[in-house]
Amino acid sequence: MMEKIIFGRYLPSDSVVHQMDPRAKLLFIFAFVGIVFLANNVMTYALIGAFTFLIVFLSKVKLRFLIGGLKPVLLLVLFTFFLHVFFTKEGDILTQFGLLTIYKGGVIKGIFISLRFLLLILVTSLLTLTTPPISVTDGIESLFGPLKKIKVPVHELALMMSISLRFIPTLLDETDKIMKAQRARGADFSSGSISNRVKAIIPLLIPLFVSAFKRAEELAVAMEARGYKGGEGRTKYRILRWSMRDTMAMVFLVVLSAALFILRSY
Amino acid sequence: MDIKLREVEYRYAAGTPFERPAITDVSFHIPSGQYVAIIGHTGSGKSTVLQHLNVLLKPLKGEIEIGSHTIAAGRKEKNLKEIRRRVGIVFQFPEHQLFEETVEKDICFGPMNFGVAENDAKNRALEAVRLVGLPEDVLKKSPFDLSGGQMRRVAIAGVLAMKPDVLVLDEPTAGLDPSGRQDIMNMFTGLQKTNGLTCVLVTHSMEDAARYADKIVIMYKGSVHRIGTPRDIFRDTDSLTSVGLNVPETVRFQQSFEKRLGRPLDKVCLTPEELAAEIGKLRGEIS
Numbered sequence: 148m149m150e151k152i153i154f155g156r157y158l159p160s161d162s163v164v165h166q167m168d169p170r171a172k173l174l175f176i177f178a179f180v181g182i183v184f185l186a187n188n189v190m191t192y193a194l195i196g197a198f199t200f201l202i203v204f205l206s207k208v209k210l211r212f213l214i215g216g217l218k219p220v221l222l223l224v225l226f227t228f229f230l231h232v233f234f235t236k237e238g239d240i241l242t243q244f245g246l247l248t249i250y251k252g253g254v255i256k257g258i259f260i261s262l263r264f265l266l267l268i269l270v271t272s273l274l275t276l277t278t279p280p281i282s283v284t285d286g287i288e289s290l291f292g293p294l295k296k297i298k299v300p301v302h303e304l305a306l307m308m309s310i311s312l313r314f315i316p317t318l319l320d321e322t323d324k325i326m327k328a329q330r331a332r333g334a335d336f337s338s339g340s341i342s343n344r345v346k347a348i349i350p351l352l353i354p355l356f357v358s359a360f361k362r363a364e365e366l367a368v369a370m371e372a373r374g375y376k377g378g379e380g381r382t383k384y385r386i387l388r389w390s391m392r393d394t395m396a397m398v399f400l401v402v403l404s405a406a407l408f409i410l411r412s413y
Numbered sequence: 414m415d416i417k418l419r420e421v422e423y424r425y426a427a428g429t430p431f432e433r434p435a436i437t438d439v440s441f442h443i444p445s446g447q448y449v450a451i452i453g454h455t456g457s458g459k460s461t462v463l464q465h466l467n468v469l470l471k472p473l474k475g476e477i478e479i480g481s482h483t484i485a486a487g488r489k490e491k492n493l494k495e496i497r498r499r500v501g502i503v504f505q506f507p508e509h510q511l512f513e514e515t516v517e518k519d520i521c522f523g524p525m526n527f528g529v530a531e532n533d534a535k536n537r538a539l540e541a542v543r544l545v546g547l548p549e550d551v552l553k554k555s556p557f558d559l560s561g562g563q564m565r566r567v568a569i570a571g572v573l574a575m576k577p578d579v580l581v582l583d584e585p586t587a588g589l590d591p592s593g594r595q596d597i598m599n600m601f602t603g604l605q606k607t608n609g610l611t612c613v614l615v616t617h618s619m620e621d622a623a624r625y626a627d628k629i630v631i632m633y634k635g636s637v638h639r640i641g642t643p644r645d646i647f648r649d650t651d652s653l654t655s656v657g658l659n660v661p662e663t664v665r666f667q668q669s670f671e672k673r674l675g676r677p678l679d680k681v682c683l684t685p686e687e688l689a690a691e692i693g694k695l696r697g698e699i700s
Contacts, residue, residue, distance in 0.1 A: 158430055212430055321509075327469045328510040331502040332571065333494060333526025350522065353512035357557065 156316070157279050163392065164206035164277045169286030171393035172274055178400055179270055183263050185407040192262055194410065198403060199266050206277050213269065213276075220268055224261045231257035280312035282385065289387055302377060310366070318359065325354045414499060414578040414611060416443040416466060420475035422486075423461055427473060435461040436635045439475075443579070448605050448612045450622040450643075453632030454657040459583075459615045460505070462632065466581050466613065467500040468493050480578075498527040501577030505584045507568035508561065516542070516559075516567050517552040523575040534574070541570035544604075546596055562593050569597070573604075579611040580604070586621075598625060619661040623647055623683040631656060648681045663688050 159165075164172075186192045203210060237252025275283065288305035295301050326336065329350045336347050421439045426432045436458040443449050443466075453459045464470040465477055468484055476485040479496050501523075504510070513519035520538035525531065542552060545566040551559065556567055569585065582601065586594040602625055604610045616622055622629055622643065629646045631638040633656040639646060646653070650660045650668070660668075663685055670692070671677050678695075682688035 209430060215429070324504070325510055327464065328502075328504045328507065330469060331467055331497060331504070332510070332523035332575065333497055334522075335494075335526075350510075350512045354509055358509055 156275060158208060158276045160207050160277070162205060162207040162277070164202065164273070166392065167277075167396060168387055168389050168393045169278050169282040170290055170387060170389065171396050172278060173283070173286045173290060175396055175400060176271060176274055178404070180267060182400075182404050182407060183266055185404065185411055186259070186263065187411050188413065190410045190413060191407050192259060194403075194406060195266060196262065199269055202270065202273060206273055208273065208276050213272070216272065217265065217268060220264075224264050227264060228257040228261045231260055281309055282387075284309035284312065285383070285385060285387060302381075314359075314362070317362075318355070321358060322351065322355060325351055414480040415445050415478070416480075416500075416579065416611075416613075417478040418442075418462070418465065418475070419477070421462075421465060421472040421477060422474035423465070423470055423472055434635055436632075439632075439635075439637055441630050441637060441640055443611060443613060444628075445578075445611055446605070446609045447627045448602065448614070448625055449628045449630065450614045450616060450626035451630045451632060452616060452619065452622050452658060453638070455617075457632040457656075458635040459632050461635075463502065463581055463583055463613070463615055466579070467497045467502055469502075494527065498575055499577055500579045500581060501572040501575050502581040503569055503572050503583065503585050505587060506565075507572070507585075508556075508564035510571075511556040511564060511568055514555060515552065516554055516556050519556055519567060520552075520571045520574050523571050527575060537574040537576070538570070541574040542567075544573055544600060545570045546600070562589055565589060566597070577610075579613065581613045581615075583615045584617065585614075586618075601625075619647075619653075619659050620663070623661040623663065631658070633657075643683050644681045647683065 183195060186195050200210075203213065232249060232253045233247060235250060235253035235256050236248070237250055237256070239251045241249045241251050241254065243249070278286075284305045287308065288301055291299070291301045291305075330336070334347055334350055336344065336351070338344075339347070419440050422437045423435045424432055425435050439458070439462055451459050451462060461470065465472060465484075466479070468477075468479075468490060471484060471490070472486045474486050476483055478484075480499065482492060482496055484490060511519050513522060517535065517538050520541055521531070521534040524534040524537050529537065538552060539549065542549060547563060547566050547570070551563065551567070556564055559567065565585075565588075572580070580601065585601070586597055589597065598621060601612055601614075605612045612625075614621065614625065626643055628640070629643055630640050631646065631653075638656050639652060647661060647664045650664065653660055661683070663682055667678060667682055667688055674695075678691050680691070682691050
């Protein structure tokens with residue numbers, strides 16, 4: 148069950164996307180989040196959709212795997228879809244039953260919004276799938292570096308982020324282990340009424356909290372024992388290098404947004 | 414209760430890019446009332462095999478016979494609760510599973526999940542606490558106030574209170590002090606001998622395997638490497654070292670002793686006591 152979750156996981160490979168500078172990927176994603184909102188008609192959605200699939204193709208991540216990983220958020224997407232279908236009152240009336248009237252504009256809007264949602268999730272999960280967590284935080288630290296001038300603890304924030312990313316798989320493993328131990332003692336996590344299921348989570352959550360706190364303490368002691376003292380004067384083992392490929396990606400992005408700008412008024 | 418594994422295969426994360434084989438073609442038999450040890454190097458698939466014994470994992474190929482139930486690949490199972498009551502598993506570092514406010518409640522968690530009434534469960538908790546060698550007054554304490562070793566005992570008591578027919582132990586003494594280690598191991602053998610409990614022990618300690626087991630299964634790279642009695646297994650020390658396992662201290666001592674003596678002793682000795690007796694017999698011959 149835990150094996151199916153793709154969010155926050157890294158899938159090693161040697162694709163072009165994997166080799167990009169994490170800063171380029173981050174900038175790309177920040178920009179992409181904005182650009183997605185430029186799409187407003189069939190043409191623009193087709194363009195940005197095609198573009199997304201191009202990236203997926205370049206990343207060599209199997210589409211089937213990505214889509215499998217989207218399942219948990221599908222419910223949210225469906226929810227927004229139906230929200231739009233039922234509450235937008237635009238265009239011609241398609242059908243009407245009882246109090247519910249479904250307009251054409253609502254269906255179109257619902258499809259567009261769901262697509263937007265899916266594209267965003269797809270691209271952002273690609274970031275973590277193609278970039279080791281450490282590189283993501285290195286990239287963030289470097290991008291936000293200038294904020295150090297106004298006393299923002301950028302290094303500490305990046306460290307916090309990398310530690311939490313680092314421990315996601317560990318915690319998932321731990322959850323799996325404790326779940327198994329409690330199931331071996333007859334706990335049932337997957338059937339019964341809702342209130343029973345909520346109660347069934349307690350034997351899972353408490354050991355998880357206890358071990359997370361213990362782990363945090365041990366980590367702090369281990370870091371201190373090795374003389375960790377923060378960002379000042381600390382050198383890096385992995386040095387980020389901006390290459391031609393990254394510049395190309397940025398250029399590509401500008402071209403894409405220009406194209407979207409032109410096409411959206413059609 | 415007999416457990417039989419037939420050509421069991423399991424892969425982790427099947428159907429994702431993270432897929433990797435865990436065990437392939439594992440077949441062996443755990444006869445009722447016996448003490449079976451599963452040994453093997455880290456990553457040899459011991460723990461995966463163990464999780465099949467109460468269907469926490471289902472085989473992707475092959476089948477497992479647990480008492481009168483047969484678990485086959487690709488079939489939905491209904492009566493898992495019954496199997497899990499009869500096959501108790503003590504996981505590695507079981508103290509991580511403690512969660513209740515008091516030791517008593519935590520020990521009662523298992524039995525009550527299997528439908529034992531509260532009063533009954535409390536009696537069982539008392540019994541189990543005595544069995545693992547803790548004073549009765551821990552019952553009212555919080556498990557998180559206990560020492561590591563005591564927490565381990567409470568966790569083991571939590572499984573014993575389920576009164577399983579088969580007790581599966583995954584490195585139950587890892588990280589305990591030597592005397593506590595012996596107490597606990599002796600308690601398990603006691604239960605096996607007096608109550609007819611079937612024991613399955615996964616261990617890194619060749620000494621424990623030699624001393625307690627009736628039958629040893631050696632796992633290597635996800636498959637069964639050898640099955641045999643301790644005397645068979647530890648006679649062939651080359652086969653052991655070829656899969657990255659140690660030879661028990663006693664056997665090593667016996668081998669260098671035999672080299673000096675110029676001839677082998679009558680049998681492979683599994684415990685220091687046995688070896689001492691064997692050497693004692695020689696004393697008569699020499700003088």
